[in-house]
Amino acid sequence: MTAFNSFYQQIATNRLSHWLQTLPAQLHQWQSQHLHGEYKHWQKTLDALPNTQPSSIDLSGRVAAGSRDDINEGEFKRLENLLKKLKPWRKGPYHIHDLHIDTEWRSDFKWDRLKPYISDLKDRYVLDIGCGSGYHLWRMRGEGAKFVVGIDPTQLFLMQFKAIQHFIGDDQVNLLPLGVEQLPELKAFDTVFAMGVLYHRRSPIDFLYQLKSQLAKGGELVLETLIVDGDVNTVLVPGERYAKMRNVWFLPSSEAMCAWMERCGFKNVRMVNTDVTALDEQRKTEWIDTESLQDFLDPDDPSKTIEGYPAPKRGIFIANV
Numbered sequence: 001m002t003a004f005n006s007f008y009q010q011i012a013t014n015r016l017s018h019w020l021q022t023l024p025a026q027l028h029q030w031q032s033q034h035l036h037g038e039y040k041h042w043q044k045t046l047d048a049l050p051n052t053q054p055s056s057i058d059l060s061g062r063v064a065a066g067s068r069d070d071i072n073e074g075e076f077k078r079l080e081n082l083l084k085k086l087k088p089w090r091k092g093p094y095h096i097h098d099l100h101i102d103t104e105w106r107s108d109f110k111w112d113r114l115k116p117y118i119s120d121l122k123d124r125y126v127l128d129i130g131c132g133s134g135y136h137l138w139r140m141r142g143e144g145a146k147f148v149v150g151i152d153p154t155q156l157f158l159m160q161f162k163a164i165q166h167f168i169g170d171d172q173v174n175l176l177p178l179g180v181e182q183l184p185e186l187k188a189f190d191t192v193f194a195m196g197v198l199y200h201r202r203s204p205i206d207f208l209y210q211l212k213s214q215l216a217k218g219g220e221l222v223l224e225t226l227i228v229d230g231d232v233n234t235v236l237v238p239g240e241r242y243a244k245m246r247n248v249w250f251l252p253s254s255e256a257m258c259a260w261m262e263r264c265g266f267k268n269v270r271m272v273n274t275d276v277t278a279l280d281e282q283r284k285t286e287w288i289d290t291e292s293l294q295d296f297l298d299p300d301d302p303s304k305t306i307e308g309y310p311a312p313k314r315g316i317f318i319a320n321v
Contacts, residue, residue, distance in 0.1 A: 003031070007174050014147060015125065015188050022184050023176075030177055042159040045085045049166050050075045052097065057168055059142030062108065063135060064095035065167040071097050086160050088288035091132040096167050102285040104292055107135045109281045110195065110224065114316050117272040119220050121145040124190035127214055130197035133160035134175050140193075141173050150175040151183070185213035195224035196314075200247050208264040215321045221266060226251045227274070227315040232259050236309065243296035243305045243312060254315050266319035273316040 004027050011017055052075065054066030068076065080099055083089075092103030122144035128137055131150030134157070140148050152158070152175065161175040180197075192214050194207075201207040211221055228236045230253035242248035252260065254271045261269045279302075282293040293312075298304040303311050 004176070006171060007176070010147075010171065010174075016147075016149075016186065018188075019184065019186060026178065026182055027176070039155055039159075042086060042156065045082050046159060046162055046166065048078075048082055049163060050079060052167065054097070054167055057170075059138050059168075062095060063092070063138040063142075063164070063168075065164075066097040068098040083163060084287070086156065086163060088290055089133065089160060090157075090288070091135045092287075094135070094164055096164070102287050103135075104282060104285060104288045106281045107132075108139075111136060111139050113273050113275060114222060114224065115143075117316065117318055118222055119191065121191060125149075125188060125216075126191045126193070127151070127189040128193040128195075129180050129211065129214075130194060130200075131157075131175060133157045134164065134173070136193065136195070137161075137173050137175065138164070138168070140191075141170060145191075146172065148173045149189075151178040151180065153177055153179045180207065180210050183210065183214060187213060188216055189214050189219060190216055191220045191222065193222045195222070198223065198225040199249060199251055202249050204250050204252075205260060205264065208261060208266075212264060212266065212321055217321065219321055221261075221317075221319045221321070223257075223261075223317045223319075224314055225257065225317075227254050227257060227313055228310055229253060229313075230256070232256050238309055239307065241307055242309055243293075243307070244291070245296075254317075257315065257317055261317065261319050266321060269317065269319040271315050271317050275314050277312040277314060 008020060008024060011019055052066060052071050055070050058064040083101060089101055089103040091105050091107045092101050094101040121140055123146045126140050126145045126148045128150040131137055131152050134150050137148045137150045155177060158175055158177050192211055194211055198204050198207055228234060228251045232255040234253040235256055236251040238248050258269045258271060279294055284292040296306055297311055298306055305311055
């Protein structure tokens, strides 16, 4: 029995069954060859989580399971101590038996920005590429998505997702430790989300084609990425670092981003929202032990990164196939 057998059983009877031709071998290789040195310690943390019975589950207004009244004081302290062993918590927030996991990012802010513009997720198959610990997977399910899959190769994010899943217990929400380059052309999802990923890809055009190949006919892409001001020919290629990040390659203008998407064959391309990342959306909390946005900006001019580039500005783009 592998950690992913339940997922295999589910997709064997739904529209993703053809994924079984490649997926088990990929995940078997991951299990046997690519486990982080801390993985066993993280697994012990998960195994030690209290087996509680949450009195309620809320995935619509937030991601929450249970209340403080469901557990005693000892269980609550144990829960807090165990979950803090899985730091840093990047995306959230989560509320488990009223324990507030105050993550670095207020990912609910992003969800509130994009929700008015996306198609109704009710009964849809949804894929979230680069999903982190899976916060938005739960919000997608809360909007009525039938089957939700997230992929992210970072092992700590998988363990954090499993910790939340331990309390929510919804097998229609899944996270797989894969990168987008490992996906076959599934052409099966009604909606594909790719948020905060494109600028980490060395070839943004190849990435757009990879996204397109996951969508069923008529499906919708929701893409959020860093952008800069400028015309259709404006693309910032940072030096060694951008906001202290090494792996930032291309920051297009909104017009350039739309042109790229159209060149890749997407239809009805539109930018629906722009927003400059604020210090109340990305900040240091007791749930991370690292720097955050304030440390990445010029202390004398927060409109610039520490390297002198324009401060992070994000655009949300929607298109169809």
